[in-house]
Amino acid sequence: MKSLFVAATGMDAQQTRIAVISNNLANITTTGFKAGRAIFEDLLYETVNEPGAESSTGVTRPAGLQIGSGAKIVSTPSIFNQGVLEQTGREFDVAIEGNGFFQVQLPNSEIGYSRGGALAVNADGELVTQAGDTILPSVSGLTGVTNLEIGVDGTVSGIPQGQTDVTQLGTINVFIFPNPAGLKSIGRSTYLSNAASGESQQVTPGTQGSGTLRQGFLEGSNVNVAEELIRMVLAQRAFEMNSKVVRTSDEMMNAMNQMR
Numbered sequence: 001m002k003s004l005f006v007a008a009t010g011m012d013a014q015q016t017r018i019a020v021i022s023n024n025l026a027n028i029t030t031t032g033f034k035a036g037r038a039i040f041e042d043l044l045y046e047t048v049n050e051p052g053a054e055s056s057t058g059v060t061r062p063a064g065l066q067i068g069s070g071a072k073i074v075s076t077p078s079i080f081n082q083g084v085l086e087q088t089g090r091e092f093d094v095a096i097e098g099n100g101f102f103q104v105q106l107p108n109s110e111i112g113y114s115r116g117g118a119l120a121v122n123a124d125g126e127l128v129t130q131a132g133d134t135i136l137p138s139v140s141g142l143t144g145v146t147n148l149e150i151g152v153d154g155t156v157s158g159i160p161q162g163q164t165d166v167t168q169l170g171t172i173n174v175f176i177f178p179n180p181a182g183l184k185s186i187g188r189s190t191y192l193s194n195a196a197s198g199e200s201q202q203v204t205p206g207t208q209g210s211g212t213l214r215q216g217f218l219e220g221s222n223v224n225v226a227e228e229l230i231r232m233v234l235a236q237r238a239f240e241m242n243s244k245v246v247r248t249s250d251e252m253m254n255a256m257n258q259m260r
Helices: 002-026 225-259
Strands: 039-042 045-049 065-068 071-075 085-087 094-097 102-105 111-114 119-121 127-129 134-136 146-150 155-159 167-171 174-176 184-187 190-192 201-203 212-215 217-219
Touching (some): 002 071, 127 134, 146 212
Antiparallel strands (some): 039 071, 045 065, 102 111, 119 127, 146 155
16 A cells, blocks of 8 residues: 555655754753754655646546655755854854854864864973864974964964963964855764865955854753754654654555454
8 A cells, every 4th residue: 555655755854854863962961963854845746647747527627636655855054154253262262153164184084074162282382272273374393482462364373382471373264155055964063075065265264254252151952952853843743754654554464354
């Protein structure tokens, strides 16, 4: 019976939706985390009668007869709404207020993009993320630096070890994309670019629609707990309704078998 398979696609889609919601809720305290959304699409239709076709009596049908095959999830894009900025007072914490990403070099030499601004200095005096990924373009010479300041435009300055004057040490740029929703998430609040996202563009913070930098702040997760819980309830109800269709179809099949 077709309804069994149609309902099964609905149950499978809602299971995936619940998994996406669960991941969002699990990351409500993850720095720079962006909530995901499950995007649905209906499946192929079985066309019994074409719309506009003539009936056996020569009358043009005002509508066709098409039977759907269910639903599926076609994508789970990240929603890049701004997260709440949380003041930490730590000089190496930097939040992007607005659009854009930090560019980082991953351990496998790939280039990634992140909103996580909990930065640190490695043994080579370079600015890195908490995962050890180097910020690009590299900002180095930070070992022993005092009075570190990171401007809203990304300018990094401070007093190098053994000196008394403030020196500009480098610049933290941000990178923007034509379609950030197309970025591939690889965990650690880090993304990879691809054909869907388009090529990254390096810009000075605060220019060309990009955000500015806020030293001493971290961007919190943009997950709205109340909204996610509502979506969880709706997904659960949709799953239950599809499971009820399965039970009803099974009862109908049993009734048909008993009639034979």
